[in-house]
Amino acid sequence: MATSKFTSSTRSIPERDDGPRHVAIIMDGNGRWARKRFLPRVAGHVRGVETVRTIIRCSIERKVSHLTLFAFSSENWRRPAEEVSFLMQLFMRSLKKEIERIHENDIRFRVIGDLSRFDASLVSMIRDAERLTENNTRLNLTIAANYGGRWDILQAVNKLVATSGSVEDITEEALEPHLSMAFAPEPDLFIRTGGEKRISNFLLWQLAYTELYFTDTLWPDFGDTAFDTALASYGKRERRFGRTSEQLEGSAGDEGEALA
Numbered sequence: 171m172a173t174s175k176f177t178s179s180t181r182s183i184p185e186r187d188d189g190p191r192h193v194a195i196i197m198d199g200n201g202r203w204a205r206k207r208f209l210p211r212v213a214g215h216v217r218g219v220e221t222v223r224t225i226i227r228c229s230i231e232r233k234v235s236h237l238t239l240f241a242f243s244s245e246n247w248r249r250p251a252e253e254v255s256f257l258m259q260l261f262m263r264s265l266k267k268e269i270e271r272i273h274e275n276d277i278r279f280r281v282i283g284d285l286s287r288f289d290a291s292l293v294s295m296i297r298d299a300e301r302l303t304e305n306n307t308r309l310n311l312t313i314a315a316n317y318g319g320r321w322d323i324l325q326a327v328n329k330l331v332a333t334s335g336s337v338e339d340i341t342e343e344a345l346e347p348h349l350s351m352a353f354a355p356e357p358d359l360f361i362r363t364g365g366e367k368r369i370s371n372f373l374l375w376q377l378a379y380t381e382l383y384f385t386d387t388l389w390p391d392f393g394d395t396a397f398d399t400a401l402a403s404y405g406k407r408e409r410r411f412g413r414t415s416e417q418l419e420g421s422a423g424d425e426g427e428a429l430a
């Protein structure tokens with residue numbers, strides 16, 4: 171069975187003093203940004219795409235290797251049909267417009283989530299974009315679309331069960347390669363804009379030991395400075411992974427050390 175390249179962060183400790191390798195963001199607050207300006211909610215989504223562009227550039231400049239953006243949750247289908255359809259159109263339009271630039275900038279593009287509810291034309295556009303950029307290495311950009319953390323865990327369990335001989339085969343290590351972010355280290359830093367302090371069914375498994383950062387800034391207002399403030403906050407955290415501060419003092423930089 172294929173094994174994941176990265177050990178779970180709950181088992182391995184990343185190098186101290188490094189910036190985050192993987193930043194995962196819930197881009198929230200587009201609707202409120204628009205409402206504050208007496209604009210329709212969807213105007214906020216349009217502005218939000220500009221922030222996506224800014225944060226991709228910042229991530230490259232700050233040497234983040236994985237950027238994962240929550241664009242549409244499995245619960246977002248509950249929104250008014252016109253908003254859902256606008257978001258789908260915006261996703262398609264943005265992908266069509268930006269994919270060449272993404273490729274030229276050596277960015278690897280992926281989408282995670284249950285694509286079975288999407289139009290075939292959108293799915294084929296996504297798959298083409300993934301193929302086009304599959305050898306790029308500067309930044310791994312992942313868009314979570316129709317994604318839900320519970321869906322992710324369940325689909326991984328289903329795949330594992332289908333290949334397992336007995337219950338003893340069902341282990342964390344065996345499950346991880348089936349999760350939709352198996353290609354990436356677990357997020358080091360989670361950012362949620364827009365003021366809410368919840369995970370909203372984003373990467374439930376993968377966020378087990380992620381540093382959480384919440385800001386009231388609305389996604390369309392989030393920019394270079396706000397991103398740097400989040401990185402600075404991360405830089406001040408002590409990632410103990412169950413250990414004590416004293417233990418960490420004595421073992422700076424023991425990357426990948428397995429916990430007993």
Ligand code: IPE
Pocket residue numbers: 197198199200201202203241242243246257364
């Ligand atoms: C986030 O902004 C974008 C998506 C969920 C697609 P919202 O649309 O949730 O904005 P608010 O939370 O209503 O302000």
Ligand code: IPE
Pocket residue numbers: 196197198199240241242243245246366368370
């Ligand atoms: C979470 O935002 C999902 C995305 C940003 C895509 P929501 O605005 O939908 O989250 P809740 O429903 O308020 O928690």
Ligand code: MG
Pocket residue numbers: 198199200364
């Ligand atoms: Mg919201």
